[in-house]
Amino acid sequence: MRYLPGRPHWRTVPRNLPPAYRDLVSELRQLKDHSRLSLTELGRTTAISKSSWERYLNAKQFPPRHAVQALCRAAQFSEEAVLPRWELADEAWNRRGHTTSPPGPTPDQTTAHRDAGGDNTDPEATRNFMHRTLLAASTLITTRPWATTAGVILLCTAMLAPAAIIHASYKTGPAATRPPICRLRSCEGRDPLTTACEDPVTVGSRTAADGTRLEIRLSPSCQAGWVRSWPTHGGFRIEVISSDGHAQAATTPTALPTAAEMVTTTMIATAHATRLRCCYYPLAGRPGRECFNAGS
Numbered sequence: 001m002r003y004l005p006g007r008p009h010w011r012t013v014p015r016n017l018p019p020a021y022r023d024l025v026s027e028l029r030q031l032k033d034h035s036r037l038s039l040t041e042l043g044r045t046t047a048i049s050k051s052s053w054e055r056y057l058n059a060k061q062f063p064p065r066h067a068v069q070a071l072c073r074a075a076q077f078s079e080e081a082v083l084p085r086w087e088l089a090d091e092a093w094n095r096r097g098h099t100t101s102p103p104g105p106t107p108d109q110t111t112a113h114r115d116a117g118g119d120n121t122d123p124e125a126t127r128n129f130m131h132r133t134l135l136a137a138s139t140l141i142t143t144r145p146w147a148t149t150a151g152v153i154l155l156c157t158a159m160l161a162p163a164a165i166i167h168a169s170y171k172t173g174p175a176a177t178r179p180p181i182c183r184l185r186s187c188e189g190r191d192p193l194t195t196a197c198e199d200p201v202t203v204g205s206r207t208a209a210d211g212t213r214l215e216i217r218l219s220p221s222c223q224a225g226w227v228r229s230w231p232t233h234g235g236f237r238i239e240v241i242s243s244d245g246h247a248q249a250a251t252t253p254t255a256l257p258t259a260a261e262m263v264t265t266t267m268i269a270t271a272h273a274t275r276l277r278c279c280y281y282p283l284a285g286r287p288g289r290e291c292f293n294a295g296s
Contacts, residue, residue, distance in 0.1 A: 011058040018092035024085050025059045028071060031082070032057060035075040046070035047181050062093050066181055069194060184269040187224035189248065192267050197222035203273035204294040208280050216240065216294045218273045225294075227278045228264040236282050240265045243275035 010029055013022050032042060032053075039057075043050040048067055055061035068086045072079045181195050192200070197219035204216035213230040226248070227240040241247045248268040270276055279291040 011060075013059045017059060018089065018095075020085070020088040020092040021059070021062070024063075024089035025057065027082060027085055028063065028068065029057055031071050031075040031077055034077065035071070037074060042071070042074060045074045047183070047186055062090070065090075066195070070181060182222055182224070182267075184223045184271070187222050187267040188269055190224075190267045192217070192219075192224075192226045192228075192264055195222065195267070197224065197267075203276065204278065204292060204296050206278075206290070206292045206296070208282070208290050210282055212236070212280065212282075214238065214278055214280055214292075216273075216276050216278050218270070218276065218294070222267075223269065223271045224267040225270050225273070225276045226265050226267045228262055229280070230262055236280070237285075238263065238265055238281070239279045240268050241277040241279060242268055242270050243277075 013025050017025075035042065037045060039050045039053050042048075042053055046053075046067070048070060052061075052067070056063040056067060063086070065083070065086060068082060069079050072082055182190060182197070187195065187197070199221050200217045200219045202215050203218045203225070206214050208214060211232045215228050216225060217228055218225040225240060227238050229238055239247045246268065248266045268276075273294045276294040277291060278293075279289050281289045
């Protein structure tokens with residue numbers, strides 16, 4: 001893929017980032033250019049904020065997988081061609097022990113800072129200071145062992161107490177959650193397994209006469225629902241229906257693939273679980289069905 005004329009001026013990617021991450025950022029920029037969407041338009045299309053895209057495309061924050069998939073859809077480009085690069089970049093990024101915070105200064109920036117007088121530490125003076133400190137500590141331990149031990153204990157307590165308080169505050173504070181990628185009508189027709197609707201609850205379930213397990217699922221954050229099933233055979237049809245009669249469905253092939261352990265419908269918008277209904281057709285296109293509502 002090549003850059004298109006008139007692309008925006010991007011921030012230079014720091015050279016201290018892993019090569020795989022730099023390659024991924026370059027690919028995402030080209031995808032954005034290929035889509036011919038501004039950052040604002042890209043935010044509306046993908047339900048990911050403009051500011052988030054600015055951070056992802058300027059290498060200020062590592063892009064999550066669902067954002068890369070959303071950009072591929074916006075650019076009408078195959079995810080299979082881009083996700084392997086994301087996986088390599090993710091592995092390299094995690095191997096360096098980074099978080100998703102902006103990268104630090106490059107080695108060149110550190111050198112320039114030192115040359116400008118930002119770091120005037122003399123290594124020899126540092127070694128001499130450490131040597132004198134260790135000698136003084138050794139003398140103190142030899143002459144006053146009990147007082148030294150008590151002082152070390154008090155110092156350790158003073159250092160550990162704030163750390164324990166901070167650790168407790170992190171454990172008791174609210175957990176950070178990722179905002180959903182869609183909500184209500186913007187979720188219509190989407191595959192629930194590829195969205196960021198990570199808080200689904202089962203609001204209704206039933207086992208059909210042929211043993212097929214059916215569940216109605218609802219995501220409160222996305223305000224959308226769907227049906228998932230564990231089929232016993234192929235060639236059946238499931239539907240999730242809202243209170244206004246609108247439906248989303250899934251039909252399996254006659255021969256169910258071996259790897260298909262679970263089948264889901266696409267998503268349907270709803271703000272209330274009680275407005276969802278599931279219908280199961282043991283043989284698609286033939287009479288006979290089993291239906292039940294959420295809450296049953």
